[in-house]
Amino acid sequence: MSHSQDSDLERQEPRTFKSALASILSVKDGEVYESHPDKNPKWYQKLLDMGVEENGIKPVPLEQRTCTQYNNLFTVFFTCLLCLLPIPTGMLATLGMGMNLRDASLVIVFFAMLTCIPPAFMVIGGMETGLRQLIQARYSFGRYLVTIPLLLNAATLTGFSLLSAVVGGQTLASLNPDQLSVNIGIIITCLVSFAVSLFGFKAVHFWERWTWIPNLIAIVIALGCGGKYLHLQTNNPPATASQVMTLGALIAGYFITFGGTVSDYSIYHTPNVVSRFRVFAYTYFGLLLPSVPLLILGAAIGGCTPNIPAWSTAYASTGIGGVFHEMLVPVLGHFGRFILVLLALSVIGNIAISMYSISVNLQQLLPFFAQVHRFFFIFVAMGLLIPFAIKAAEAWEESLTNFLAVIGYWAGCFDAVVIVELVVFRKMDYGSYDHAIWNVGKRLPPGVAAMGASAVSMGLVVPGMKAPWYTGPLARVTGDVGFESAFVVTGLAYVLFRWVEIKVVGHL
Numbered sequence: 001m002s003h004s005q006d007s008d009l010e011r012q013e014p015r016t017f018k019s020a021l022a023s024i025l026s027v028k029d030g031e032v033y034e035s036h037p038d039k040n041p042k043w044y045q046k047l048l049d050m051g052v053e054e055n056g057i058k059p060v061p062l063e064q065r066t067c068t069q070y071n072n073l074f075t076v077f078f079t080c081l082l083c084l085l086p087i088p089t090g091m092l093a094t095l096g097m098g099m100n101l102r103d104a105s106l107v108i109v110f111f112a113m114l115t116c117i118p119p120a121f122m123v124i125g126g127m128e129t130g131l132r133q134l135i136q137a138r139y140s141f142g143r144y145l146v147t148i149p150l151l152l153n154a155a156t157l158t159g160f161s162l163l164s165a166v167v168g169g170q171t172l173a174s175l176n177p178d179q180l181s182v183n184i185g186i187i188i189t190c191l192v193s194f195a196v197s198l199f200g201f202k203a204v205h206f207w208e209r210w211t212w213i214p215n216l217i218a219i220v221i222a223l224g225c226g227g228k229y230l231h232l233q234t235n236n237p238p239a240t241a242s243q244v245m246t247l248g249a250l251i252a253g254y255f256i257t258f259g260g261t262v263s264d265y266s267i268y269h270t271p272n273v274v275s276r277f278r279v280f281a282y283t284y285f286g287l288l289l290p291s292v293p294l295l296i297l298g299a300a301i302g303g304c305t306p307n308i309p310a311w312s313t314a315y316a317s318t319g320i321g322g323v324f325h326e327m328l329v330p331v332l333g334h335f336g337r338f339i340l341v342l343l344a345l346s347v348i349g350n351i352a353i354s355m356y357s358i359s360v361n362l363q364q365l366l367p368f369f370a371q372v373h374r375f376f377f378i379f380v381a382m383g384l385l386i387p388f389a390i391k392a393a394e395a396w397e398e399s400l401t402n403f404l405a406v407i408g409y410w411a412g413c414f415d416a417v418v419i420v421e422l423v424v425f426r427k428m429d430y431g432s433y434d435h436a437i438w439n440v441g442k443r444l445p446p447g448v449a450a451m452g453a454s455a456v457s458m459g460l461v462v463p464g465m466k467a468p469w470y471t472g473p474l475a476r477v478t479g480d481v482g483f484e485s486a487f488v489v490t491g492l493a494y495v496l497f498r499w500v501e502i503k504v505v506g507h508l
Contacts (some may be wrong), residue, residue, distance in 0.1 A: 013482070031056040032130075032434035037123050053200025056363045056374045058433040059266050060130035070282060073123065076265050077258070077286030079208035079262045080353050083346035084167045085152040086291050090298020091253060093247050094234065095305060103239035104247065104299040111251040112292050114284040119258035120284035125422065126263025126278045128430035131264040131438065132360055137414070139433055139508075140421040140498075143440070144449025147200040147365065152410045153260035154361040158381070159407065160257075161354040162389035165189050169393065171344035174253040174314070175337055182318065186389045189344065193351035194382045197359070200374065201268060204356050208321045208349050212290075215349075218342035221377045223297065224317075225336070226327030229311075245479030252483040253370030253408030255287060259415040261357040271430075367439070411459050412486030413454040420494050422448075425508060432508060433479045446505060447498035456493045460485035 035056040037045055048054055093104035125136050134153060138146050169185030195209045239247075261284060269279075301323060305311045314322030324343055328336030359377035363369045369377075424431045437443040463472035465482035474481065502508060 019196040025413060027438045030438065032061050032103075032435050034061075034066060035064070036037040036130065037451065050199075053202065053374065054308055057132050057135055057360055057370050059088060059135070059438055062130065062271075065127070065130055065268055065270050068270050068273060069205075070269060070274050070279060072209055073269070073279060074282040074286040075212065075268060076205055076208040076353065077283060078290050079212040079215065080349045081287065082219070082290035083164065083350050084171060084320060084324075084343055085164050085347060085350055086254075086294035087298035087467070088167060089250070090295035090300075091302030091305075091320070092250060093299045093302065094236065095302030098249060099243050099247065099292065099299075100235050100236040101233050101296075101300055101303045103244070104172060104303075105296045107247045108245050108251060108295045108299065109292055111248040112255060112288055112295070113367060115252045116287045118256050119262045120280045122259050122415065122418060123162045123262035123266050123283040124279050125418075125430065125433075126266030127269040127279060128271050128276075129263075129433040130267050130435070131433060132267060132364075133259075133261055134359075134364055135438055136263060136433060137418055138438065138444050140417050140445060140447070140494075141450040143444045145447030145451050148451065149260070149410065149414050150361055150364055151259075153414075154358055156257050156260065156407050156411070157354040157358045157361070158384060158388065159384050161193075161351045161358070162331070162392050163379075164350045164354075165193075165385065165389040167320060168344045168347040168351075168391045169321075169389070171320040171340055173323060174318040174325040175340055177318060182393050183390050185344065186393065187386055189347060189388050190382060190389065192345065193348045194284060195379065196352040197355040197381075198375065198378050200356065201265070204353055206267070207352060212351055215346040218339050219294070221332075221339050222324055222327050222343065225237050225331045226301075226324075227266070228302045232303055232307045234306055234418065236303070240479075242466075242475075242477070242479035244482065245265045245477075247483055249408055249466070249480035249483050250425070253406070254291070254295075256415055256483070256487075257411040259411060259418070261353070262426065264357050264360055269464075274296050278469075292390050305501065314445055328445050351385075356384070369437075370488070404469055406465070408483040409465065409486045410454075411489040412483045413457055416487045417450045417489035420491050420498065421498070424495055425498055425502070443507070445498075445501060445508065449494060449501040453490045453493035453498050454486075457486045457489035460489055 035054065035155045037048070037327075038046065085276055090104070090108065093099045093108070099107075116400075123131070125131070126133065129136060130368060137149060141149060165186045166182070169182045169187075170191035172185030172188060173180050173182040220349040266279070298320075301311075301320075305315055305323065308326075311323050314326045316322075318325070318348060321340070321344065325336075325340060329338050330336075332339065355378060358381040359374045362377040362380060363372065364376065367497050422428060460474075461482045463484050464478065464480065466473050466475040466480035
């Protein structure tokens with residue numbers, strides 16, 4: 001063989017390797033999810049047969065949408081919120097903001113009923129289109145600018161996960177603070193959640209379908225033991241308008257952020273078998289029914305904790321877990337400790353669905369990530385979650401307040417854009433979400449209208465926001481009106497901006 005031929009082969013080999021690698025990692029334009037059990041290695045197919053989800057972010061075609069257990073849309077959200085997390089959130093109303101229990105309860109009920117509506121409406125899109133929630137968002141934010149809400153959504157999910165992990169860790173640590181630290185409790189809680197989310201859609205739905213039962217039993221027993229003290233409320237004055245709006249913003253942040261994930265749990269459901277209203281109702285009540293009683297219970301506990309020395313000391317030491325320890329263990333002894341373990345593990349359902357959606361979000365960051373299995377991103381999410389949760393536990397109440405105070409703003413913008421796009425411009429035609437263009441940037445909207453409308457809303461959001469580290473001039477008078485400004489202004493501006501965008505680019 002001549003020297004020139006050798007040189008040609010050397011030049012060709014790198015190109016061949018690169019082209020092979022590119023072929024493996026690339027996703028064809030409009031490629032949808034297809035199952036090929038005959039082509040999978042045996043070990044991999046065994047995992048799939050065990051219920052491990054194969055698909056990541058590719059659209060699910062109609063023939064693959066075969067799930068008819070529509071009531072699992074109720075249980076997946078009911079179980080994830082029937083846990084300890086709403087209780088310290090509710091405590092912020094009385095213990096943190098100085099509201100009385102009656103006013104706090106009324107605000108919780110009203111804003112919860114209102115802000116559960118957007119995510120419950122958005123869940124229908126997963127069933128009708130077979131698209132993940134942030135893939136649907138590409139049809140308004142575009143292929144590339146969608147990265148901004150994508151990152152914000154991943155950060156929000158991570159925030160909820162770490163707050164749940166802290167609550168679970170504090171509760172486990174309250175069993176024996178000298179032997180079991182909050183950090184160890186956090187690690188235990190995260191690892192169990194990791195196992196559930198690793199298997200994917202079916203495992204998450206199976207877990208959430210049944211684990212609400214021990215969660216509910218544990219909460220009822222705890223309330224039965226400690227409820228006799230809940231009348232010892234601090235005598236706070238009637239709520240001001242500022243307090244009402246600020247608490248309302250916290251509640252909004254708690255619920256409307258589900259708009260970034262809800263379709264992830266409905267993309268395998270068969271459309272046109274049950275009414276869209278039933279799907280809406282399952283999700284709406286799945287969000288509302290567990291949350292409102294537990295948020296109000298949290299407000300009641302927060303209102304009486306300063307008046308019960310044992311609870312106050314325990315809360316300062318191990319947070320809400322310490323308070324439940326004082327409710328249960330003096331009355332029930334070792335059985336009370338068992339109930340504490342159940343309460344700590346109640347947050348697993350919340351963390352599991354968040355980690356599942358985080359892994360799906362991370363797959364969308366770069367085009368070739370779509371070919372990297374969701375397994376890998378679950379490990380990444382776990383690696384981020386544990387150290388962040390340990391750090392958040394060092395300043396628990398401040399972390400919770402800071403987080404809930406700001407997440408509602410971006411979610412208000414996001415939900416408004418996605419809903420207006422569907423209702424106004426696509427006229428509720430889910431068929432207009434064409435699978436053939438889900439990853440084709442030039443055929444999707446540029447996203448300028450969506451980002452422009454969101455940016456315009458910041459002109460009212462910033463003056464109207466109230467956070468521990470910043471209070472806008474409008475919020476000093478009215479309380480936090482950032483969420484309302486974000487949702488309403490973004491929605492109105494998007495109507496105009498998107499109309500212009502369609503005229504310029506010539507297509508939806």
